[in-house]
Amino acid sequence: MNKKLKGKAYVLGDNIDTDQIIPAEHLVYSLSDEDESKKYGHFALSGTPPSEAGLPDGNMPFISGEKNESEYSIIIGGSNFGCGSSREHAPFALQKAGAKAVVAESYARIFYRNSVDGGFVVPFESTEKIFDKIRTGDELEIDFDSNTLLNITDGKKYELNPLGDVLPIIEAGGLFDYARQSGMIE
Amino acid sequence: MGKTITEKILAKSAKKETVVPSENVWLNVDLLMTHDVCGPPTIQIWKDEFGDKAKVWDKNKVAIFPDHYIYTKDEHAKRNVDILRNFAKEHNLPYYFDVGTTRYKGVCHVALAEEGFNIPGTVMFGTDSHTCTSGAFGLFSTGVGNTDAAFILGTGKIWEKVPESIKFTFDSEMPAYLTAKDLILKILGELTTDGATYCALEFDGEAISSMEMYERMTLTNMAIEVGAMNGIIAPDEKTKEFLHKIKTVEYEEFFSDTDANYLSQHNFNVDELEPLVAKPHSPDNTDTVKNVQGTKITKCYIGSCTGGKISDYKFAAQILFDRKVKTPTFIIPSTTNVAEQMEAETYKGKTLTDIFSDAGCSMAPPSCAACLGGPIDTTGRSVDNDVVISTTNRNFPGRMGSKKSEVFLASPLTVAASAINGVITDPREFLT
Incomplete structure (x- = not known):
């Protein structure tokens, strides 16, 4: 695993539910077909109301135009990120769009599990509210060893909670790889 | 220290004497439920991970209900139902309820109750956040994603963090203008959408005892809306009566001890509540x-x-x-x-x-x-x-x-x- 992760911030608020991450009408596409699954990247975060898309200004879509990938790879959220439906299509869509990590104050259980067990994005918890301190487009760096988030644009640093029990699953790349490495399955 | 009904069921499933909240345990799953939105990607992951010749861990423990996108001309949605149908046929699954046949049921969480899958004391996982609905019958039931479901489909096992429990007691008789929906909205207003993240919600009291099973399901159904892992109501005569109308089934009943530990306890008098939105x-x-x-x-x-x-x-x-x-x-x-x-x-x-x-x-x-x-x-x-x-x-x-x-x-x-x-x-x- 990369010990450091660099990327541009895409900032959202509290209670970003999975209908906003990937609206239900798009759940019909194949996740395994290479071409078709690109649609998940294209529609990632398309359900977010425009005024709340890309804080603090809003009206900054995660995906521009006809693209399937985003210029932003680190998503910043508030509390209860990923609440609502159990659709694993949500962290999958974020990954397809090129996101590597989410940093939020807290997560809904199923989104958190899906992110970890499916190996899609790394769900970091911030120790404080940060979505009002970071601007969409800021250059960020996450350090896995020191559990910190550095905003390169303004030089400010934030603490992250250690990944704890799920770190071995994240390091393995997901639940199946973890289970294979630990001898649970062949 | 006593144990809650959720802790007792999880201990049994984990084959442990006792479990404590926040502990991660590996559970033996009694039923896996999936549907047309999350079933196809679950099956794909299962095939990718276990190989083309893989066998379902126990075909009597898998229930598949196409229910989400049924009456639509959307070709991709139809293809998803085809994937379920072919999978059920290929693996000879007895509990597949196909669209366009007399076996079609509709919405999985209600069908699970009506088809007798909600067995008290058991552990159910489903690829839908509202899988918590089944907890109205005194079982542990919760939602997971496709990867977790694929893992269960191949192994019958999954890891879970034992939840802390929050208890809601509803006293008095339900007034005619109030329904279970008003009660769960009351809880949502007080706890908010993340007030019970990773917790179990347990419901009891006179108003719950006199509620019919379908109404109880409204309470456990929306446990996920408070962020909870599961909602649960201890089994009683009404549970038994509902089940026995469908089939004769033996099951183990679990009840919370009077000295069980709760993160918090909340008491309401239903005759003091009013209709909410x-x-x-x-x-x-x-x-x-x-x-x-x-x-x-x-x-x-x-x-x-x-x-x-x-x-x-x-x-x-x-x-x-x-x-x-x-x-x-x-x-x-x-x-x-x-x-x-x-x-x-x-x-x-x-x-x-x-x-x-x-x-x-x-x-x-x-x-x-x-x-x-x-x-x-x-x-x-x-x-x-x-x-x-x-x-x-x-x-x-x-x-x-x-x-x-x-x-x-x-x-x-x-x-x-x-x-x-x-x-x-x-x-x-x-x-x-």
């Missing part, structure tokens, strides 16, 4: 119906795993009987069984189906339909600036279709009363 755009944005009375609405919706059960239609019929709706009103029963009961059940000598039809409601066949928006040709889907009042479970932005629409969540009584007046209305206006 959740205003746009979150289930915890609650208010009394009285405070929003008069709000103009463009659509009414009575359906889904939360509000499309026979108990919900019995409530709605009391108000819609011999009246006409002013606002387009959609009645979409959760299951074929509920639809059949609507034909048989009467109120003042008239079947529920006739009451709704005479009131001018639009009826559609059972499925999840517009609760989650769905493909653009879904019946009841919100369009443009619709203002909807609905018996469903979520009103996040765009949940029922249009991103510009607004959704109020309420009880079937409140939705029916609002349908008559064309504006949000307290059901007490019609219940004398």
Whole structure:
């Protein structure tokens, strides 16, 4: 695993539910077909109301135009990120769009599990509210060893909670790889 | 220190003497449920990980209900049902309930109860966040994603963090104007949408004891809306009666000890509560119906795993009987069984189906339909600036279709009363 992760911030608020991450009408596409699954990247975060898309200004879509990938790879959220439906299509869509990590104050259980067990994005918890301190487009760096988030644009640093029990699953790349490495399955 | 019902069931499933909250344990799963949205990707992951010749861990422990996108022309949605059908055929799965056949049931969470899958004391996982509904029968049930489900499909096992429990006691007898939906909205208003993340919600008290099973399911169904892992109600005579009408089954009953440890305990007197709504755009944005009375609405919706059960239609019929709706009103029963009961059940000598039809409601066949928006040709889907009042479970932005629409969540009584007046209305206006 990369010990450091660099990327541009895409900032959202509290209670970003999975209908906003990937609206239900798009759940019909194949996740395994290479071409078709690109649609998940294209529609990632398309359900977010425009005024709340890309804080603090809003009206900054995660995906521009006809693209399937985003210029932003680190998503910043508030509390209860990923609440609502159990659709694993949500962290999958974020990954397809090129996101590597989410940093939020807290997560809904199923989104958190899906992110970890499916190996899609790394769900970091911030120790404080940060979505009002970071601007969409800021250059960020996450350090896995020191559990910190550095905003390169303004030089400010934030603490992250250690990944704890799920770190071995994240390091393995997901639940199946973890289970294979630990001898649970062949 | 005593144990809660959830801790006891998880200890049994983990084959451990005892478990404690926050501990990660590997559970042996008694039932895996999936549907047409998450089933196909689950099957794909399972094939990729276990190989083409892999066998399902136990074909008697897998139930598959196509229910989300059924009555649509969307070709991709149809393809997803084909994938389920082929998988069930290939692996000779006895519990696949196919679209377009007499075996079709409709919404999984209600069908699980009606087909006798909700066995007290067992552990159920499903690829749907509302899998927590089944906990009304005294079992542990919770939602997971496709990867977790694929792991269960191959191994029958999954890891889970033992939840802390929060207890809600509802005392007194339910007044005629109140339903289980009002009770869970009350909890949502107090705890908010992440007030119980990673917790178990346990419900008891006189009001719960006298509630029929379908109504209890409304409480456990929306446990996920408070962020909870599971909702649970201890089994009793009503549980046994419901189950034994379907099949004879032996099961182990678990009950919380009187000295069990709870993160918090909340007591309510139901006769002090009043009809509530959740205003746009979150289930915890609650208010009394009285405070929003008069709000103009463009659509009414009575359906889904939360509000499309026979108990919900019995409530709605009391108000819609011999009246006409002013606002387009959609009645979409959760299951074929509920639809059949609507034909048989009467109120003042008239079947529920006739009451709704005479009131001018639009009826559609059972499925999840517009609760989650769905493909653009879904019946009841919100369009443009619709203002909807609905018996469903979520009103996040765009949940029922249009991103510009607004959704109020309420009880079937409140939705029916609002349908008559064309504006949000307290059901007490019609219940004398």
